Amino acid sequence: NAGVTQTPKFQVLKTGQSMTLQCAQDMNHEYMSWYRQDPGMGLRLIHYSVGAGITDQGEVPNGYNVSRSTTEDFPLRLLSAAPSQTSVYFCASRRGESQPQHFGDGTRLSIL
Amino acid sequence: TQLLEQSPQFLSIQEGENLTVYCNSSSVFSSLQWYRQEPGEGPVLLVTVVTGGEVKKLKRLTFQFGDARKDSSLHITAAQPGDTGLYLCAGLPSSRLTFGEGTQLTVNP
Numbered sequence: 001n002a003g004v005t006q007t008p009k010f011q012v013l014k015t016g017q018s019m020t021l022q023c024a025q026d027m028n029h030e031y032m033s034w035y036r037q038d039p040g041m042g043l044r045l046i047h048y049s050v051g052a053g054i055t056d057q058g059e060v061p062n063g064y065n066v067s068r069s070t071t072e073d074f075p076l077r078l079l080s081a082a083p084s085q086t087s088v089y090f091c092a093s094r095r096g097e098s099q100p101q102h103f104g105d106g107t108r109l110s111i112l
Numbered sequence: 113t114q115l116l117e118q119s120p121q122f123l124s125i126q127e128g129e130n131l132t133v134y135c136n137s138s139s140v141f142s143s144l145q146w147y148r149q150e151p152g153e154g155p156v157l158l159v160t161v162v163t164g165g166e167v168k169k170l171k172r173l174t175f176q177f178g179d180a181r182k183d184s185s186l187h188i189t190a191a192q193p194g195d196t197g198l199y200l201c202a203g204l205p206s207s208r209l210t211f212g213e214g215t216q217l218t219v220n221p
Binding site: 004033035040041042043044045048056058059090092094097098100101102103104105106 | 118121142143145147152153154155156157160162200202204208209210211212213214
């Protein structure tokens with residue numbers, strides 16, 4: 001049981017490039033979320049999904065897109081990378097609304 | 113503005129000391145969770161508190177949920193270097209699990 005798997009673990013981009021951060025979970029969880037973590041800012045919610053085909057915006061959605069075509073996968077797309085998007089990105093999943101959240105190990109993204 | 117305010121932001125203590133970390137909000141939460149995060153890893157759930165006034169113990173860690181379900185505290189007794197980490201509270205005002213800024217705890221031997 002792998003839990004929540006994020007790829008890549010590290011990435012360096014140039015300003016203006018696009019990329020997709022991958023997230024997969026094998027626990028059949030309905031809820032999935034993307035967070036970014038910056039020093040002194042805690043974890044801020046980017047986008048989340050309460051089931052396949054359903055997504056919604058979190059606190060800081062601008063510059064990011066998501067889709068949820070399957071229960072297992074929840075990719076995060078950066079459309080045109082900006083230095084302000086340099087951060088550590090965490091994907092998480094949980095079975096239901098008040099259930100424990102399981103996190104991946106994070107993707108460390110630097111944008112030059 | 114953070115929905116959940118944690119204090120203190122940083123805490124450095126000696127092994128054996130006691131400490132309390134606070135998580136406060138003006139909003140009511142259906143439940144509050146506490147996580148611990150170590151460098152290079154994702155947060156890991158410690159406990160969920162659901163009922164106002166609830167107290168849960170996890171070895172030397174005691175978690176309390178405020179009567180009005182707007183705040184919570186984490187008390188560690190006789191802290192050890194292995195307790196070092198970032199402690200995060202998270203609440204559910206809706207489907208969106210929202211995190212506080214975290215308390216970075218360092219326990220020195």
